[in-house]
Amino acid sequence: MSKGGGIYVAGDSWVHRLDGAVKLILWLIWTVVVFMFLDLRLFAVMIAIGVALLWSARIPLRKMAFLFWFLIFFTFTNAIFILLITPTFGTTLTGTNTPLIPLGYNTINKETLFYVLTLSAKYITLLPLTLVFILTTHPSRFAASLNKVGVPYKIAYAVSIAFRYIPDLTQEFKHILNSLSARGLGITKEDGTIAQRMKNLTLVVVPLLQSSLHHIDAVSNAMDLRGFGAHPKRTWYMGMKMSSVDKTVLLFILLLLALAIYLKVSVLKGFWYPL
Structure with a gap:
């Protein structure tokens, strides 16, 4: 994260x-x-x-x-x-x-x-x-606040993870795009017509989706190993009154x-x- x-x-x-x-x-x-x-x-x-x-x-x-x-x-x-x-x-x-x-x-x-x-x-x-x-x-503080007003903690934690991973997905997108550009499949004016650049851009989707699924699987396994969801309630490290x-x-x-x-x-x- x-x-x-x-x-x-x-x-x-x-x-x-x-x-x-x-x-x-x-x-x-x-x-x-x-x-x-x-x-x-x-x-x-x-x-x-x-x-x-x-x-x-x-x-x-x-x-x-x-x-x-x-x-x-x-x-x-x-x-x-x-x-x-x-x-x-x-x-x-x-x-x-x-x-x-x-x-x-x-x-x-x-x-x-x-x-x-x-x-x-x-x-x-x-x-x-x-x-x-x-x-x-802050995602963790926001999740704790949602749980405090009645939102189930599983949903609150899902919102927290979503907030945390937006920049990671953006960074992953940039890495994949740079890799494709090194192979001559960029999206700048020098890389061909608009149609060709749009086609090159669509090539980012599959590896980005695979990377996202890998992150989801890793996080899910880590949460299962820590017993997430085993109890009806949980405490929050960043919870505040x-x-x-x-x-x-x-x-x-x-x-x-x-x-x-x-x-x-x-x-x-x-x-x-x-x-």
């Missing part, structure tokens, strides 16, 4: 010290709230709160780079497809049509452009809390959910379009 506890980034911030189950509940409710609304004003406030939490965790930028650029790429691609396939979709939400960018077969209107901006902000709003949850939660900060954050989460429900029912009922 990864020496550093998987993708976990060690630290001593108050975010790192939060109970893993509390962070999971925060992330889940945050996600629910985000998908309840289509309001750019609300997303701007939530992004600011999320960035503040992420900044307080003091996570190095290089640790966040991959997930950040992946989400940006996904958001940009999604926006382009919406604008090209449904250039007047915003009209169905606002009832108005303000032509803006001619495409030949249709015209992108201002309403759709604002809708795409709002939708992109929705996805970006999820990023800070997702990074906080993934990068500041909820602190006053954990309880305060949990209260904040419940207030956030209550406020979101009130806003959805009484104030921000639909798509917000100011223009």
Whole structure:
């Protein structure tokens, strides 16, 4: 397993010290709230709160780079497809049509452009809390927290192992890809056409799958030898009691959910379009 506890980034911030189950509940409710609304004003406030939490965790930028650029790429691609396939979709939400960018077969209107901006902000709003949850939660501590709130310890331990092995699989993928590149089967521009490079990339799947199965078998045997699952309950080396900060954050989460429900029912009922 990864020496550093998987993708976990060690630290001593108050975010790192939060109970893993509390962070999971925060992330889940945050996600629910985000998908309840289509309001750019609300997303701007939530992004600011999320960035503040992420900044307080003091996570190095290089640790966040991959997930950040992946989400940006996904958001940009999604926006382009919406604008090209449904250039007047915003009209169905606002009832108005303000032509803006001619495409030949249709015209992108201002309403759709604002809708795409709002939708992109929705996805970006999820990023800070997702990074906080993934990068500041130690797998073993998280498993102990899940077990503490009622999740069976076998499932909790499976989640812990999954978190730990993500970086190992990434490293194994790089090793296999380097081996194939040494044999002239790389995926760079110098290795052929796009079709050939995609074919070379598929050659990674079989050895990566074999390596993963080998790891699974080794871990399963080691756990069986240690009597894992023989008892209905187990103790946790990294188990912790909820602190006053954990309880305060949990209260904040419940207030956030209550406020979101009130806003959805009484104030921000639909798509917000100011223009």
